[in-house]
Amino acid sequence: MNRITVGKKQQTKKTRFSQLLAFFNFIKNNFDDDLKNPFNTPMMKKLFKAKTAFHWDIIEKETIDEVIFRTTKLRNRLILELMARGGMRISEVLKLMPSDIIHRRLTLRDLKSGREYEFIFIPNRIADRLKDYIRQKDIQPHQRIFPICYEAAREMVAKAGDVVGIHLRPHDLRLQAATYASRSGVPIEIVSKVILRHSNLSTTERYLGKITDVEAMKWIDTLYA
Structure with missing residues (x-):
């Protein structure tokens, strides 16, 4: 067997x-x-029992916004924003180099999916701050923008969460990016293929979790107001 x-x-x-x-x-x-x-x-x-399904608790956007706002060190804030606004994995953020950036589009390489590359699109304001940071630090085209290890990044995220009294992990930020987009009416196909870059919709559906009664009533009121 x-x-x-x-x-x-x-x-x-x-x-x-x-x-x-x-x-x-x-x-x-x-x-x-x-x-x-x-x-x-x-x-x-x-x-050989089946693996128990695991569901992440989704942190509200307002809480994530507060985490980012109260992070004063620019490097750390950029790392948080790339995950929370761009849906990036922490490993992808740490591999990022200036040569991967064209305007608002980031090219990801050496992917766990096996693909040669993927694209990430980020808001203008984050792209501008990222480029300013690269200039300030005089980071060369093929140098890592954030030359820290995974454990250091994970610890930074946890400490940022401690400031507002929550247990925060890197994956919570990526999950919130997708959830906020979905709750804002972005088609699930866009959430899946553009933000999360999943190979199938079923994986995305597991990420997004359950709709609460409050959310359901809010959407009904919005649709038929």
Whole structure:
């Protein structure tokens, strides 16, 4: 079982396990009552159980705005804004170089998706501040704009959250960028392909989480006011 599922996702392993469990049960029930199903054991069921779905708590835009506003160091503020306004992953922000920037478009390379490159579009004001920062620091075209490690960036984000009394992770900022766009009426296809750059809509739908009753009533009032 391990051999045929090595390197597979947990859900795929669960599917293979369920198929083999059903197969041996069929043999036992129809041909051999004495057959012991090797998959019908607590250990096997635990080993190949489906992964529990995980849902991130979505932080309100006003809270993220306060986090950014109260971050006074320009470098840190830019890192936060690129994630919260551009939907960038922290790893993508840390790899960014001046040569990747053309006006408001950022080119991302060495991607986890396997693609050669992807594009990010950011607001004008952030693009202008980013270019000013590059000039002030005299960062060369092929130097990293933010030459810090992942752990240092993660710690910076956590401390920024502490200032306003929340537990903040880099992924919360990317998630909020997508959620705010979706709640503002941006088509889910744009959220998926442009902001999050997901390969399929189902992944994006899991990101966006559930609509609360308050949000549902707000949208109904907006549509039919």
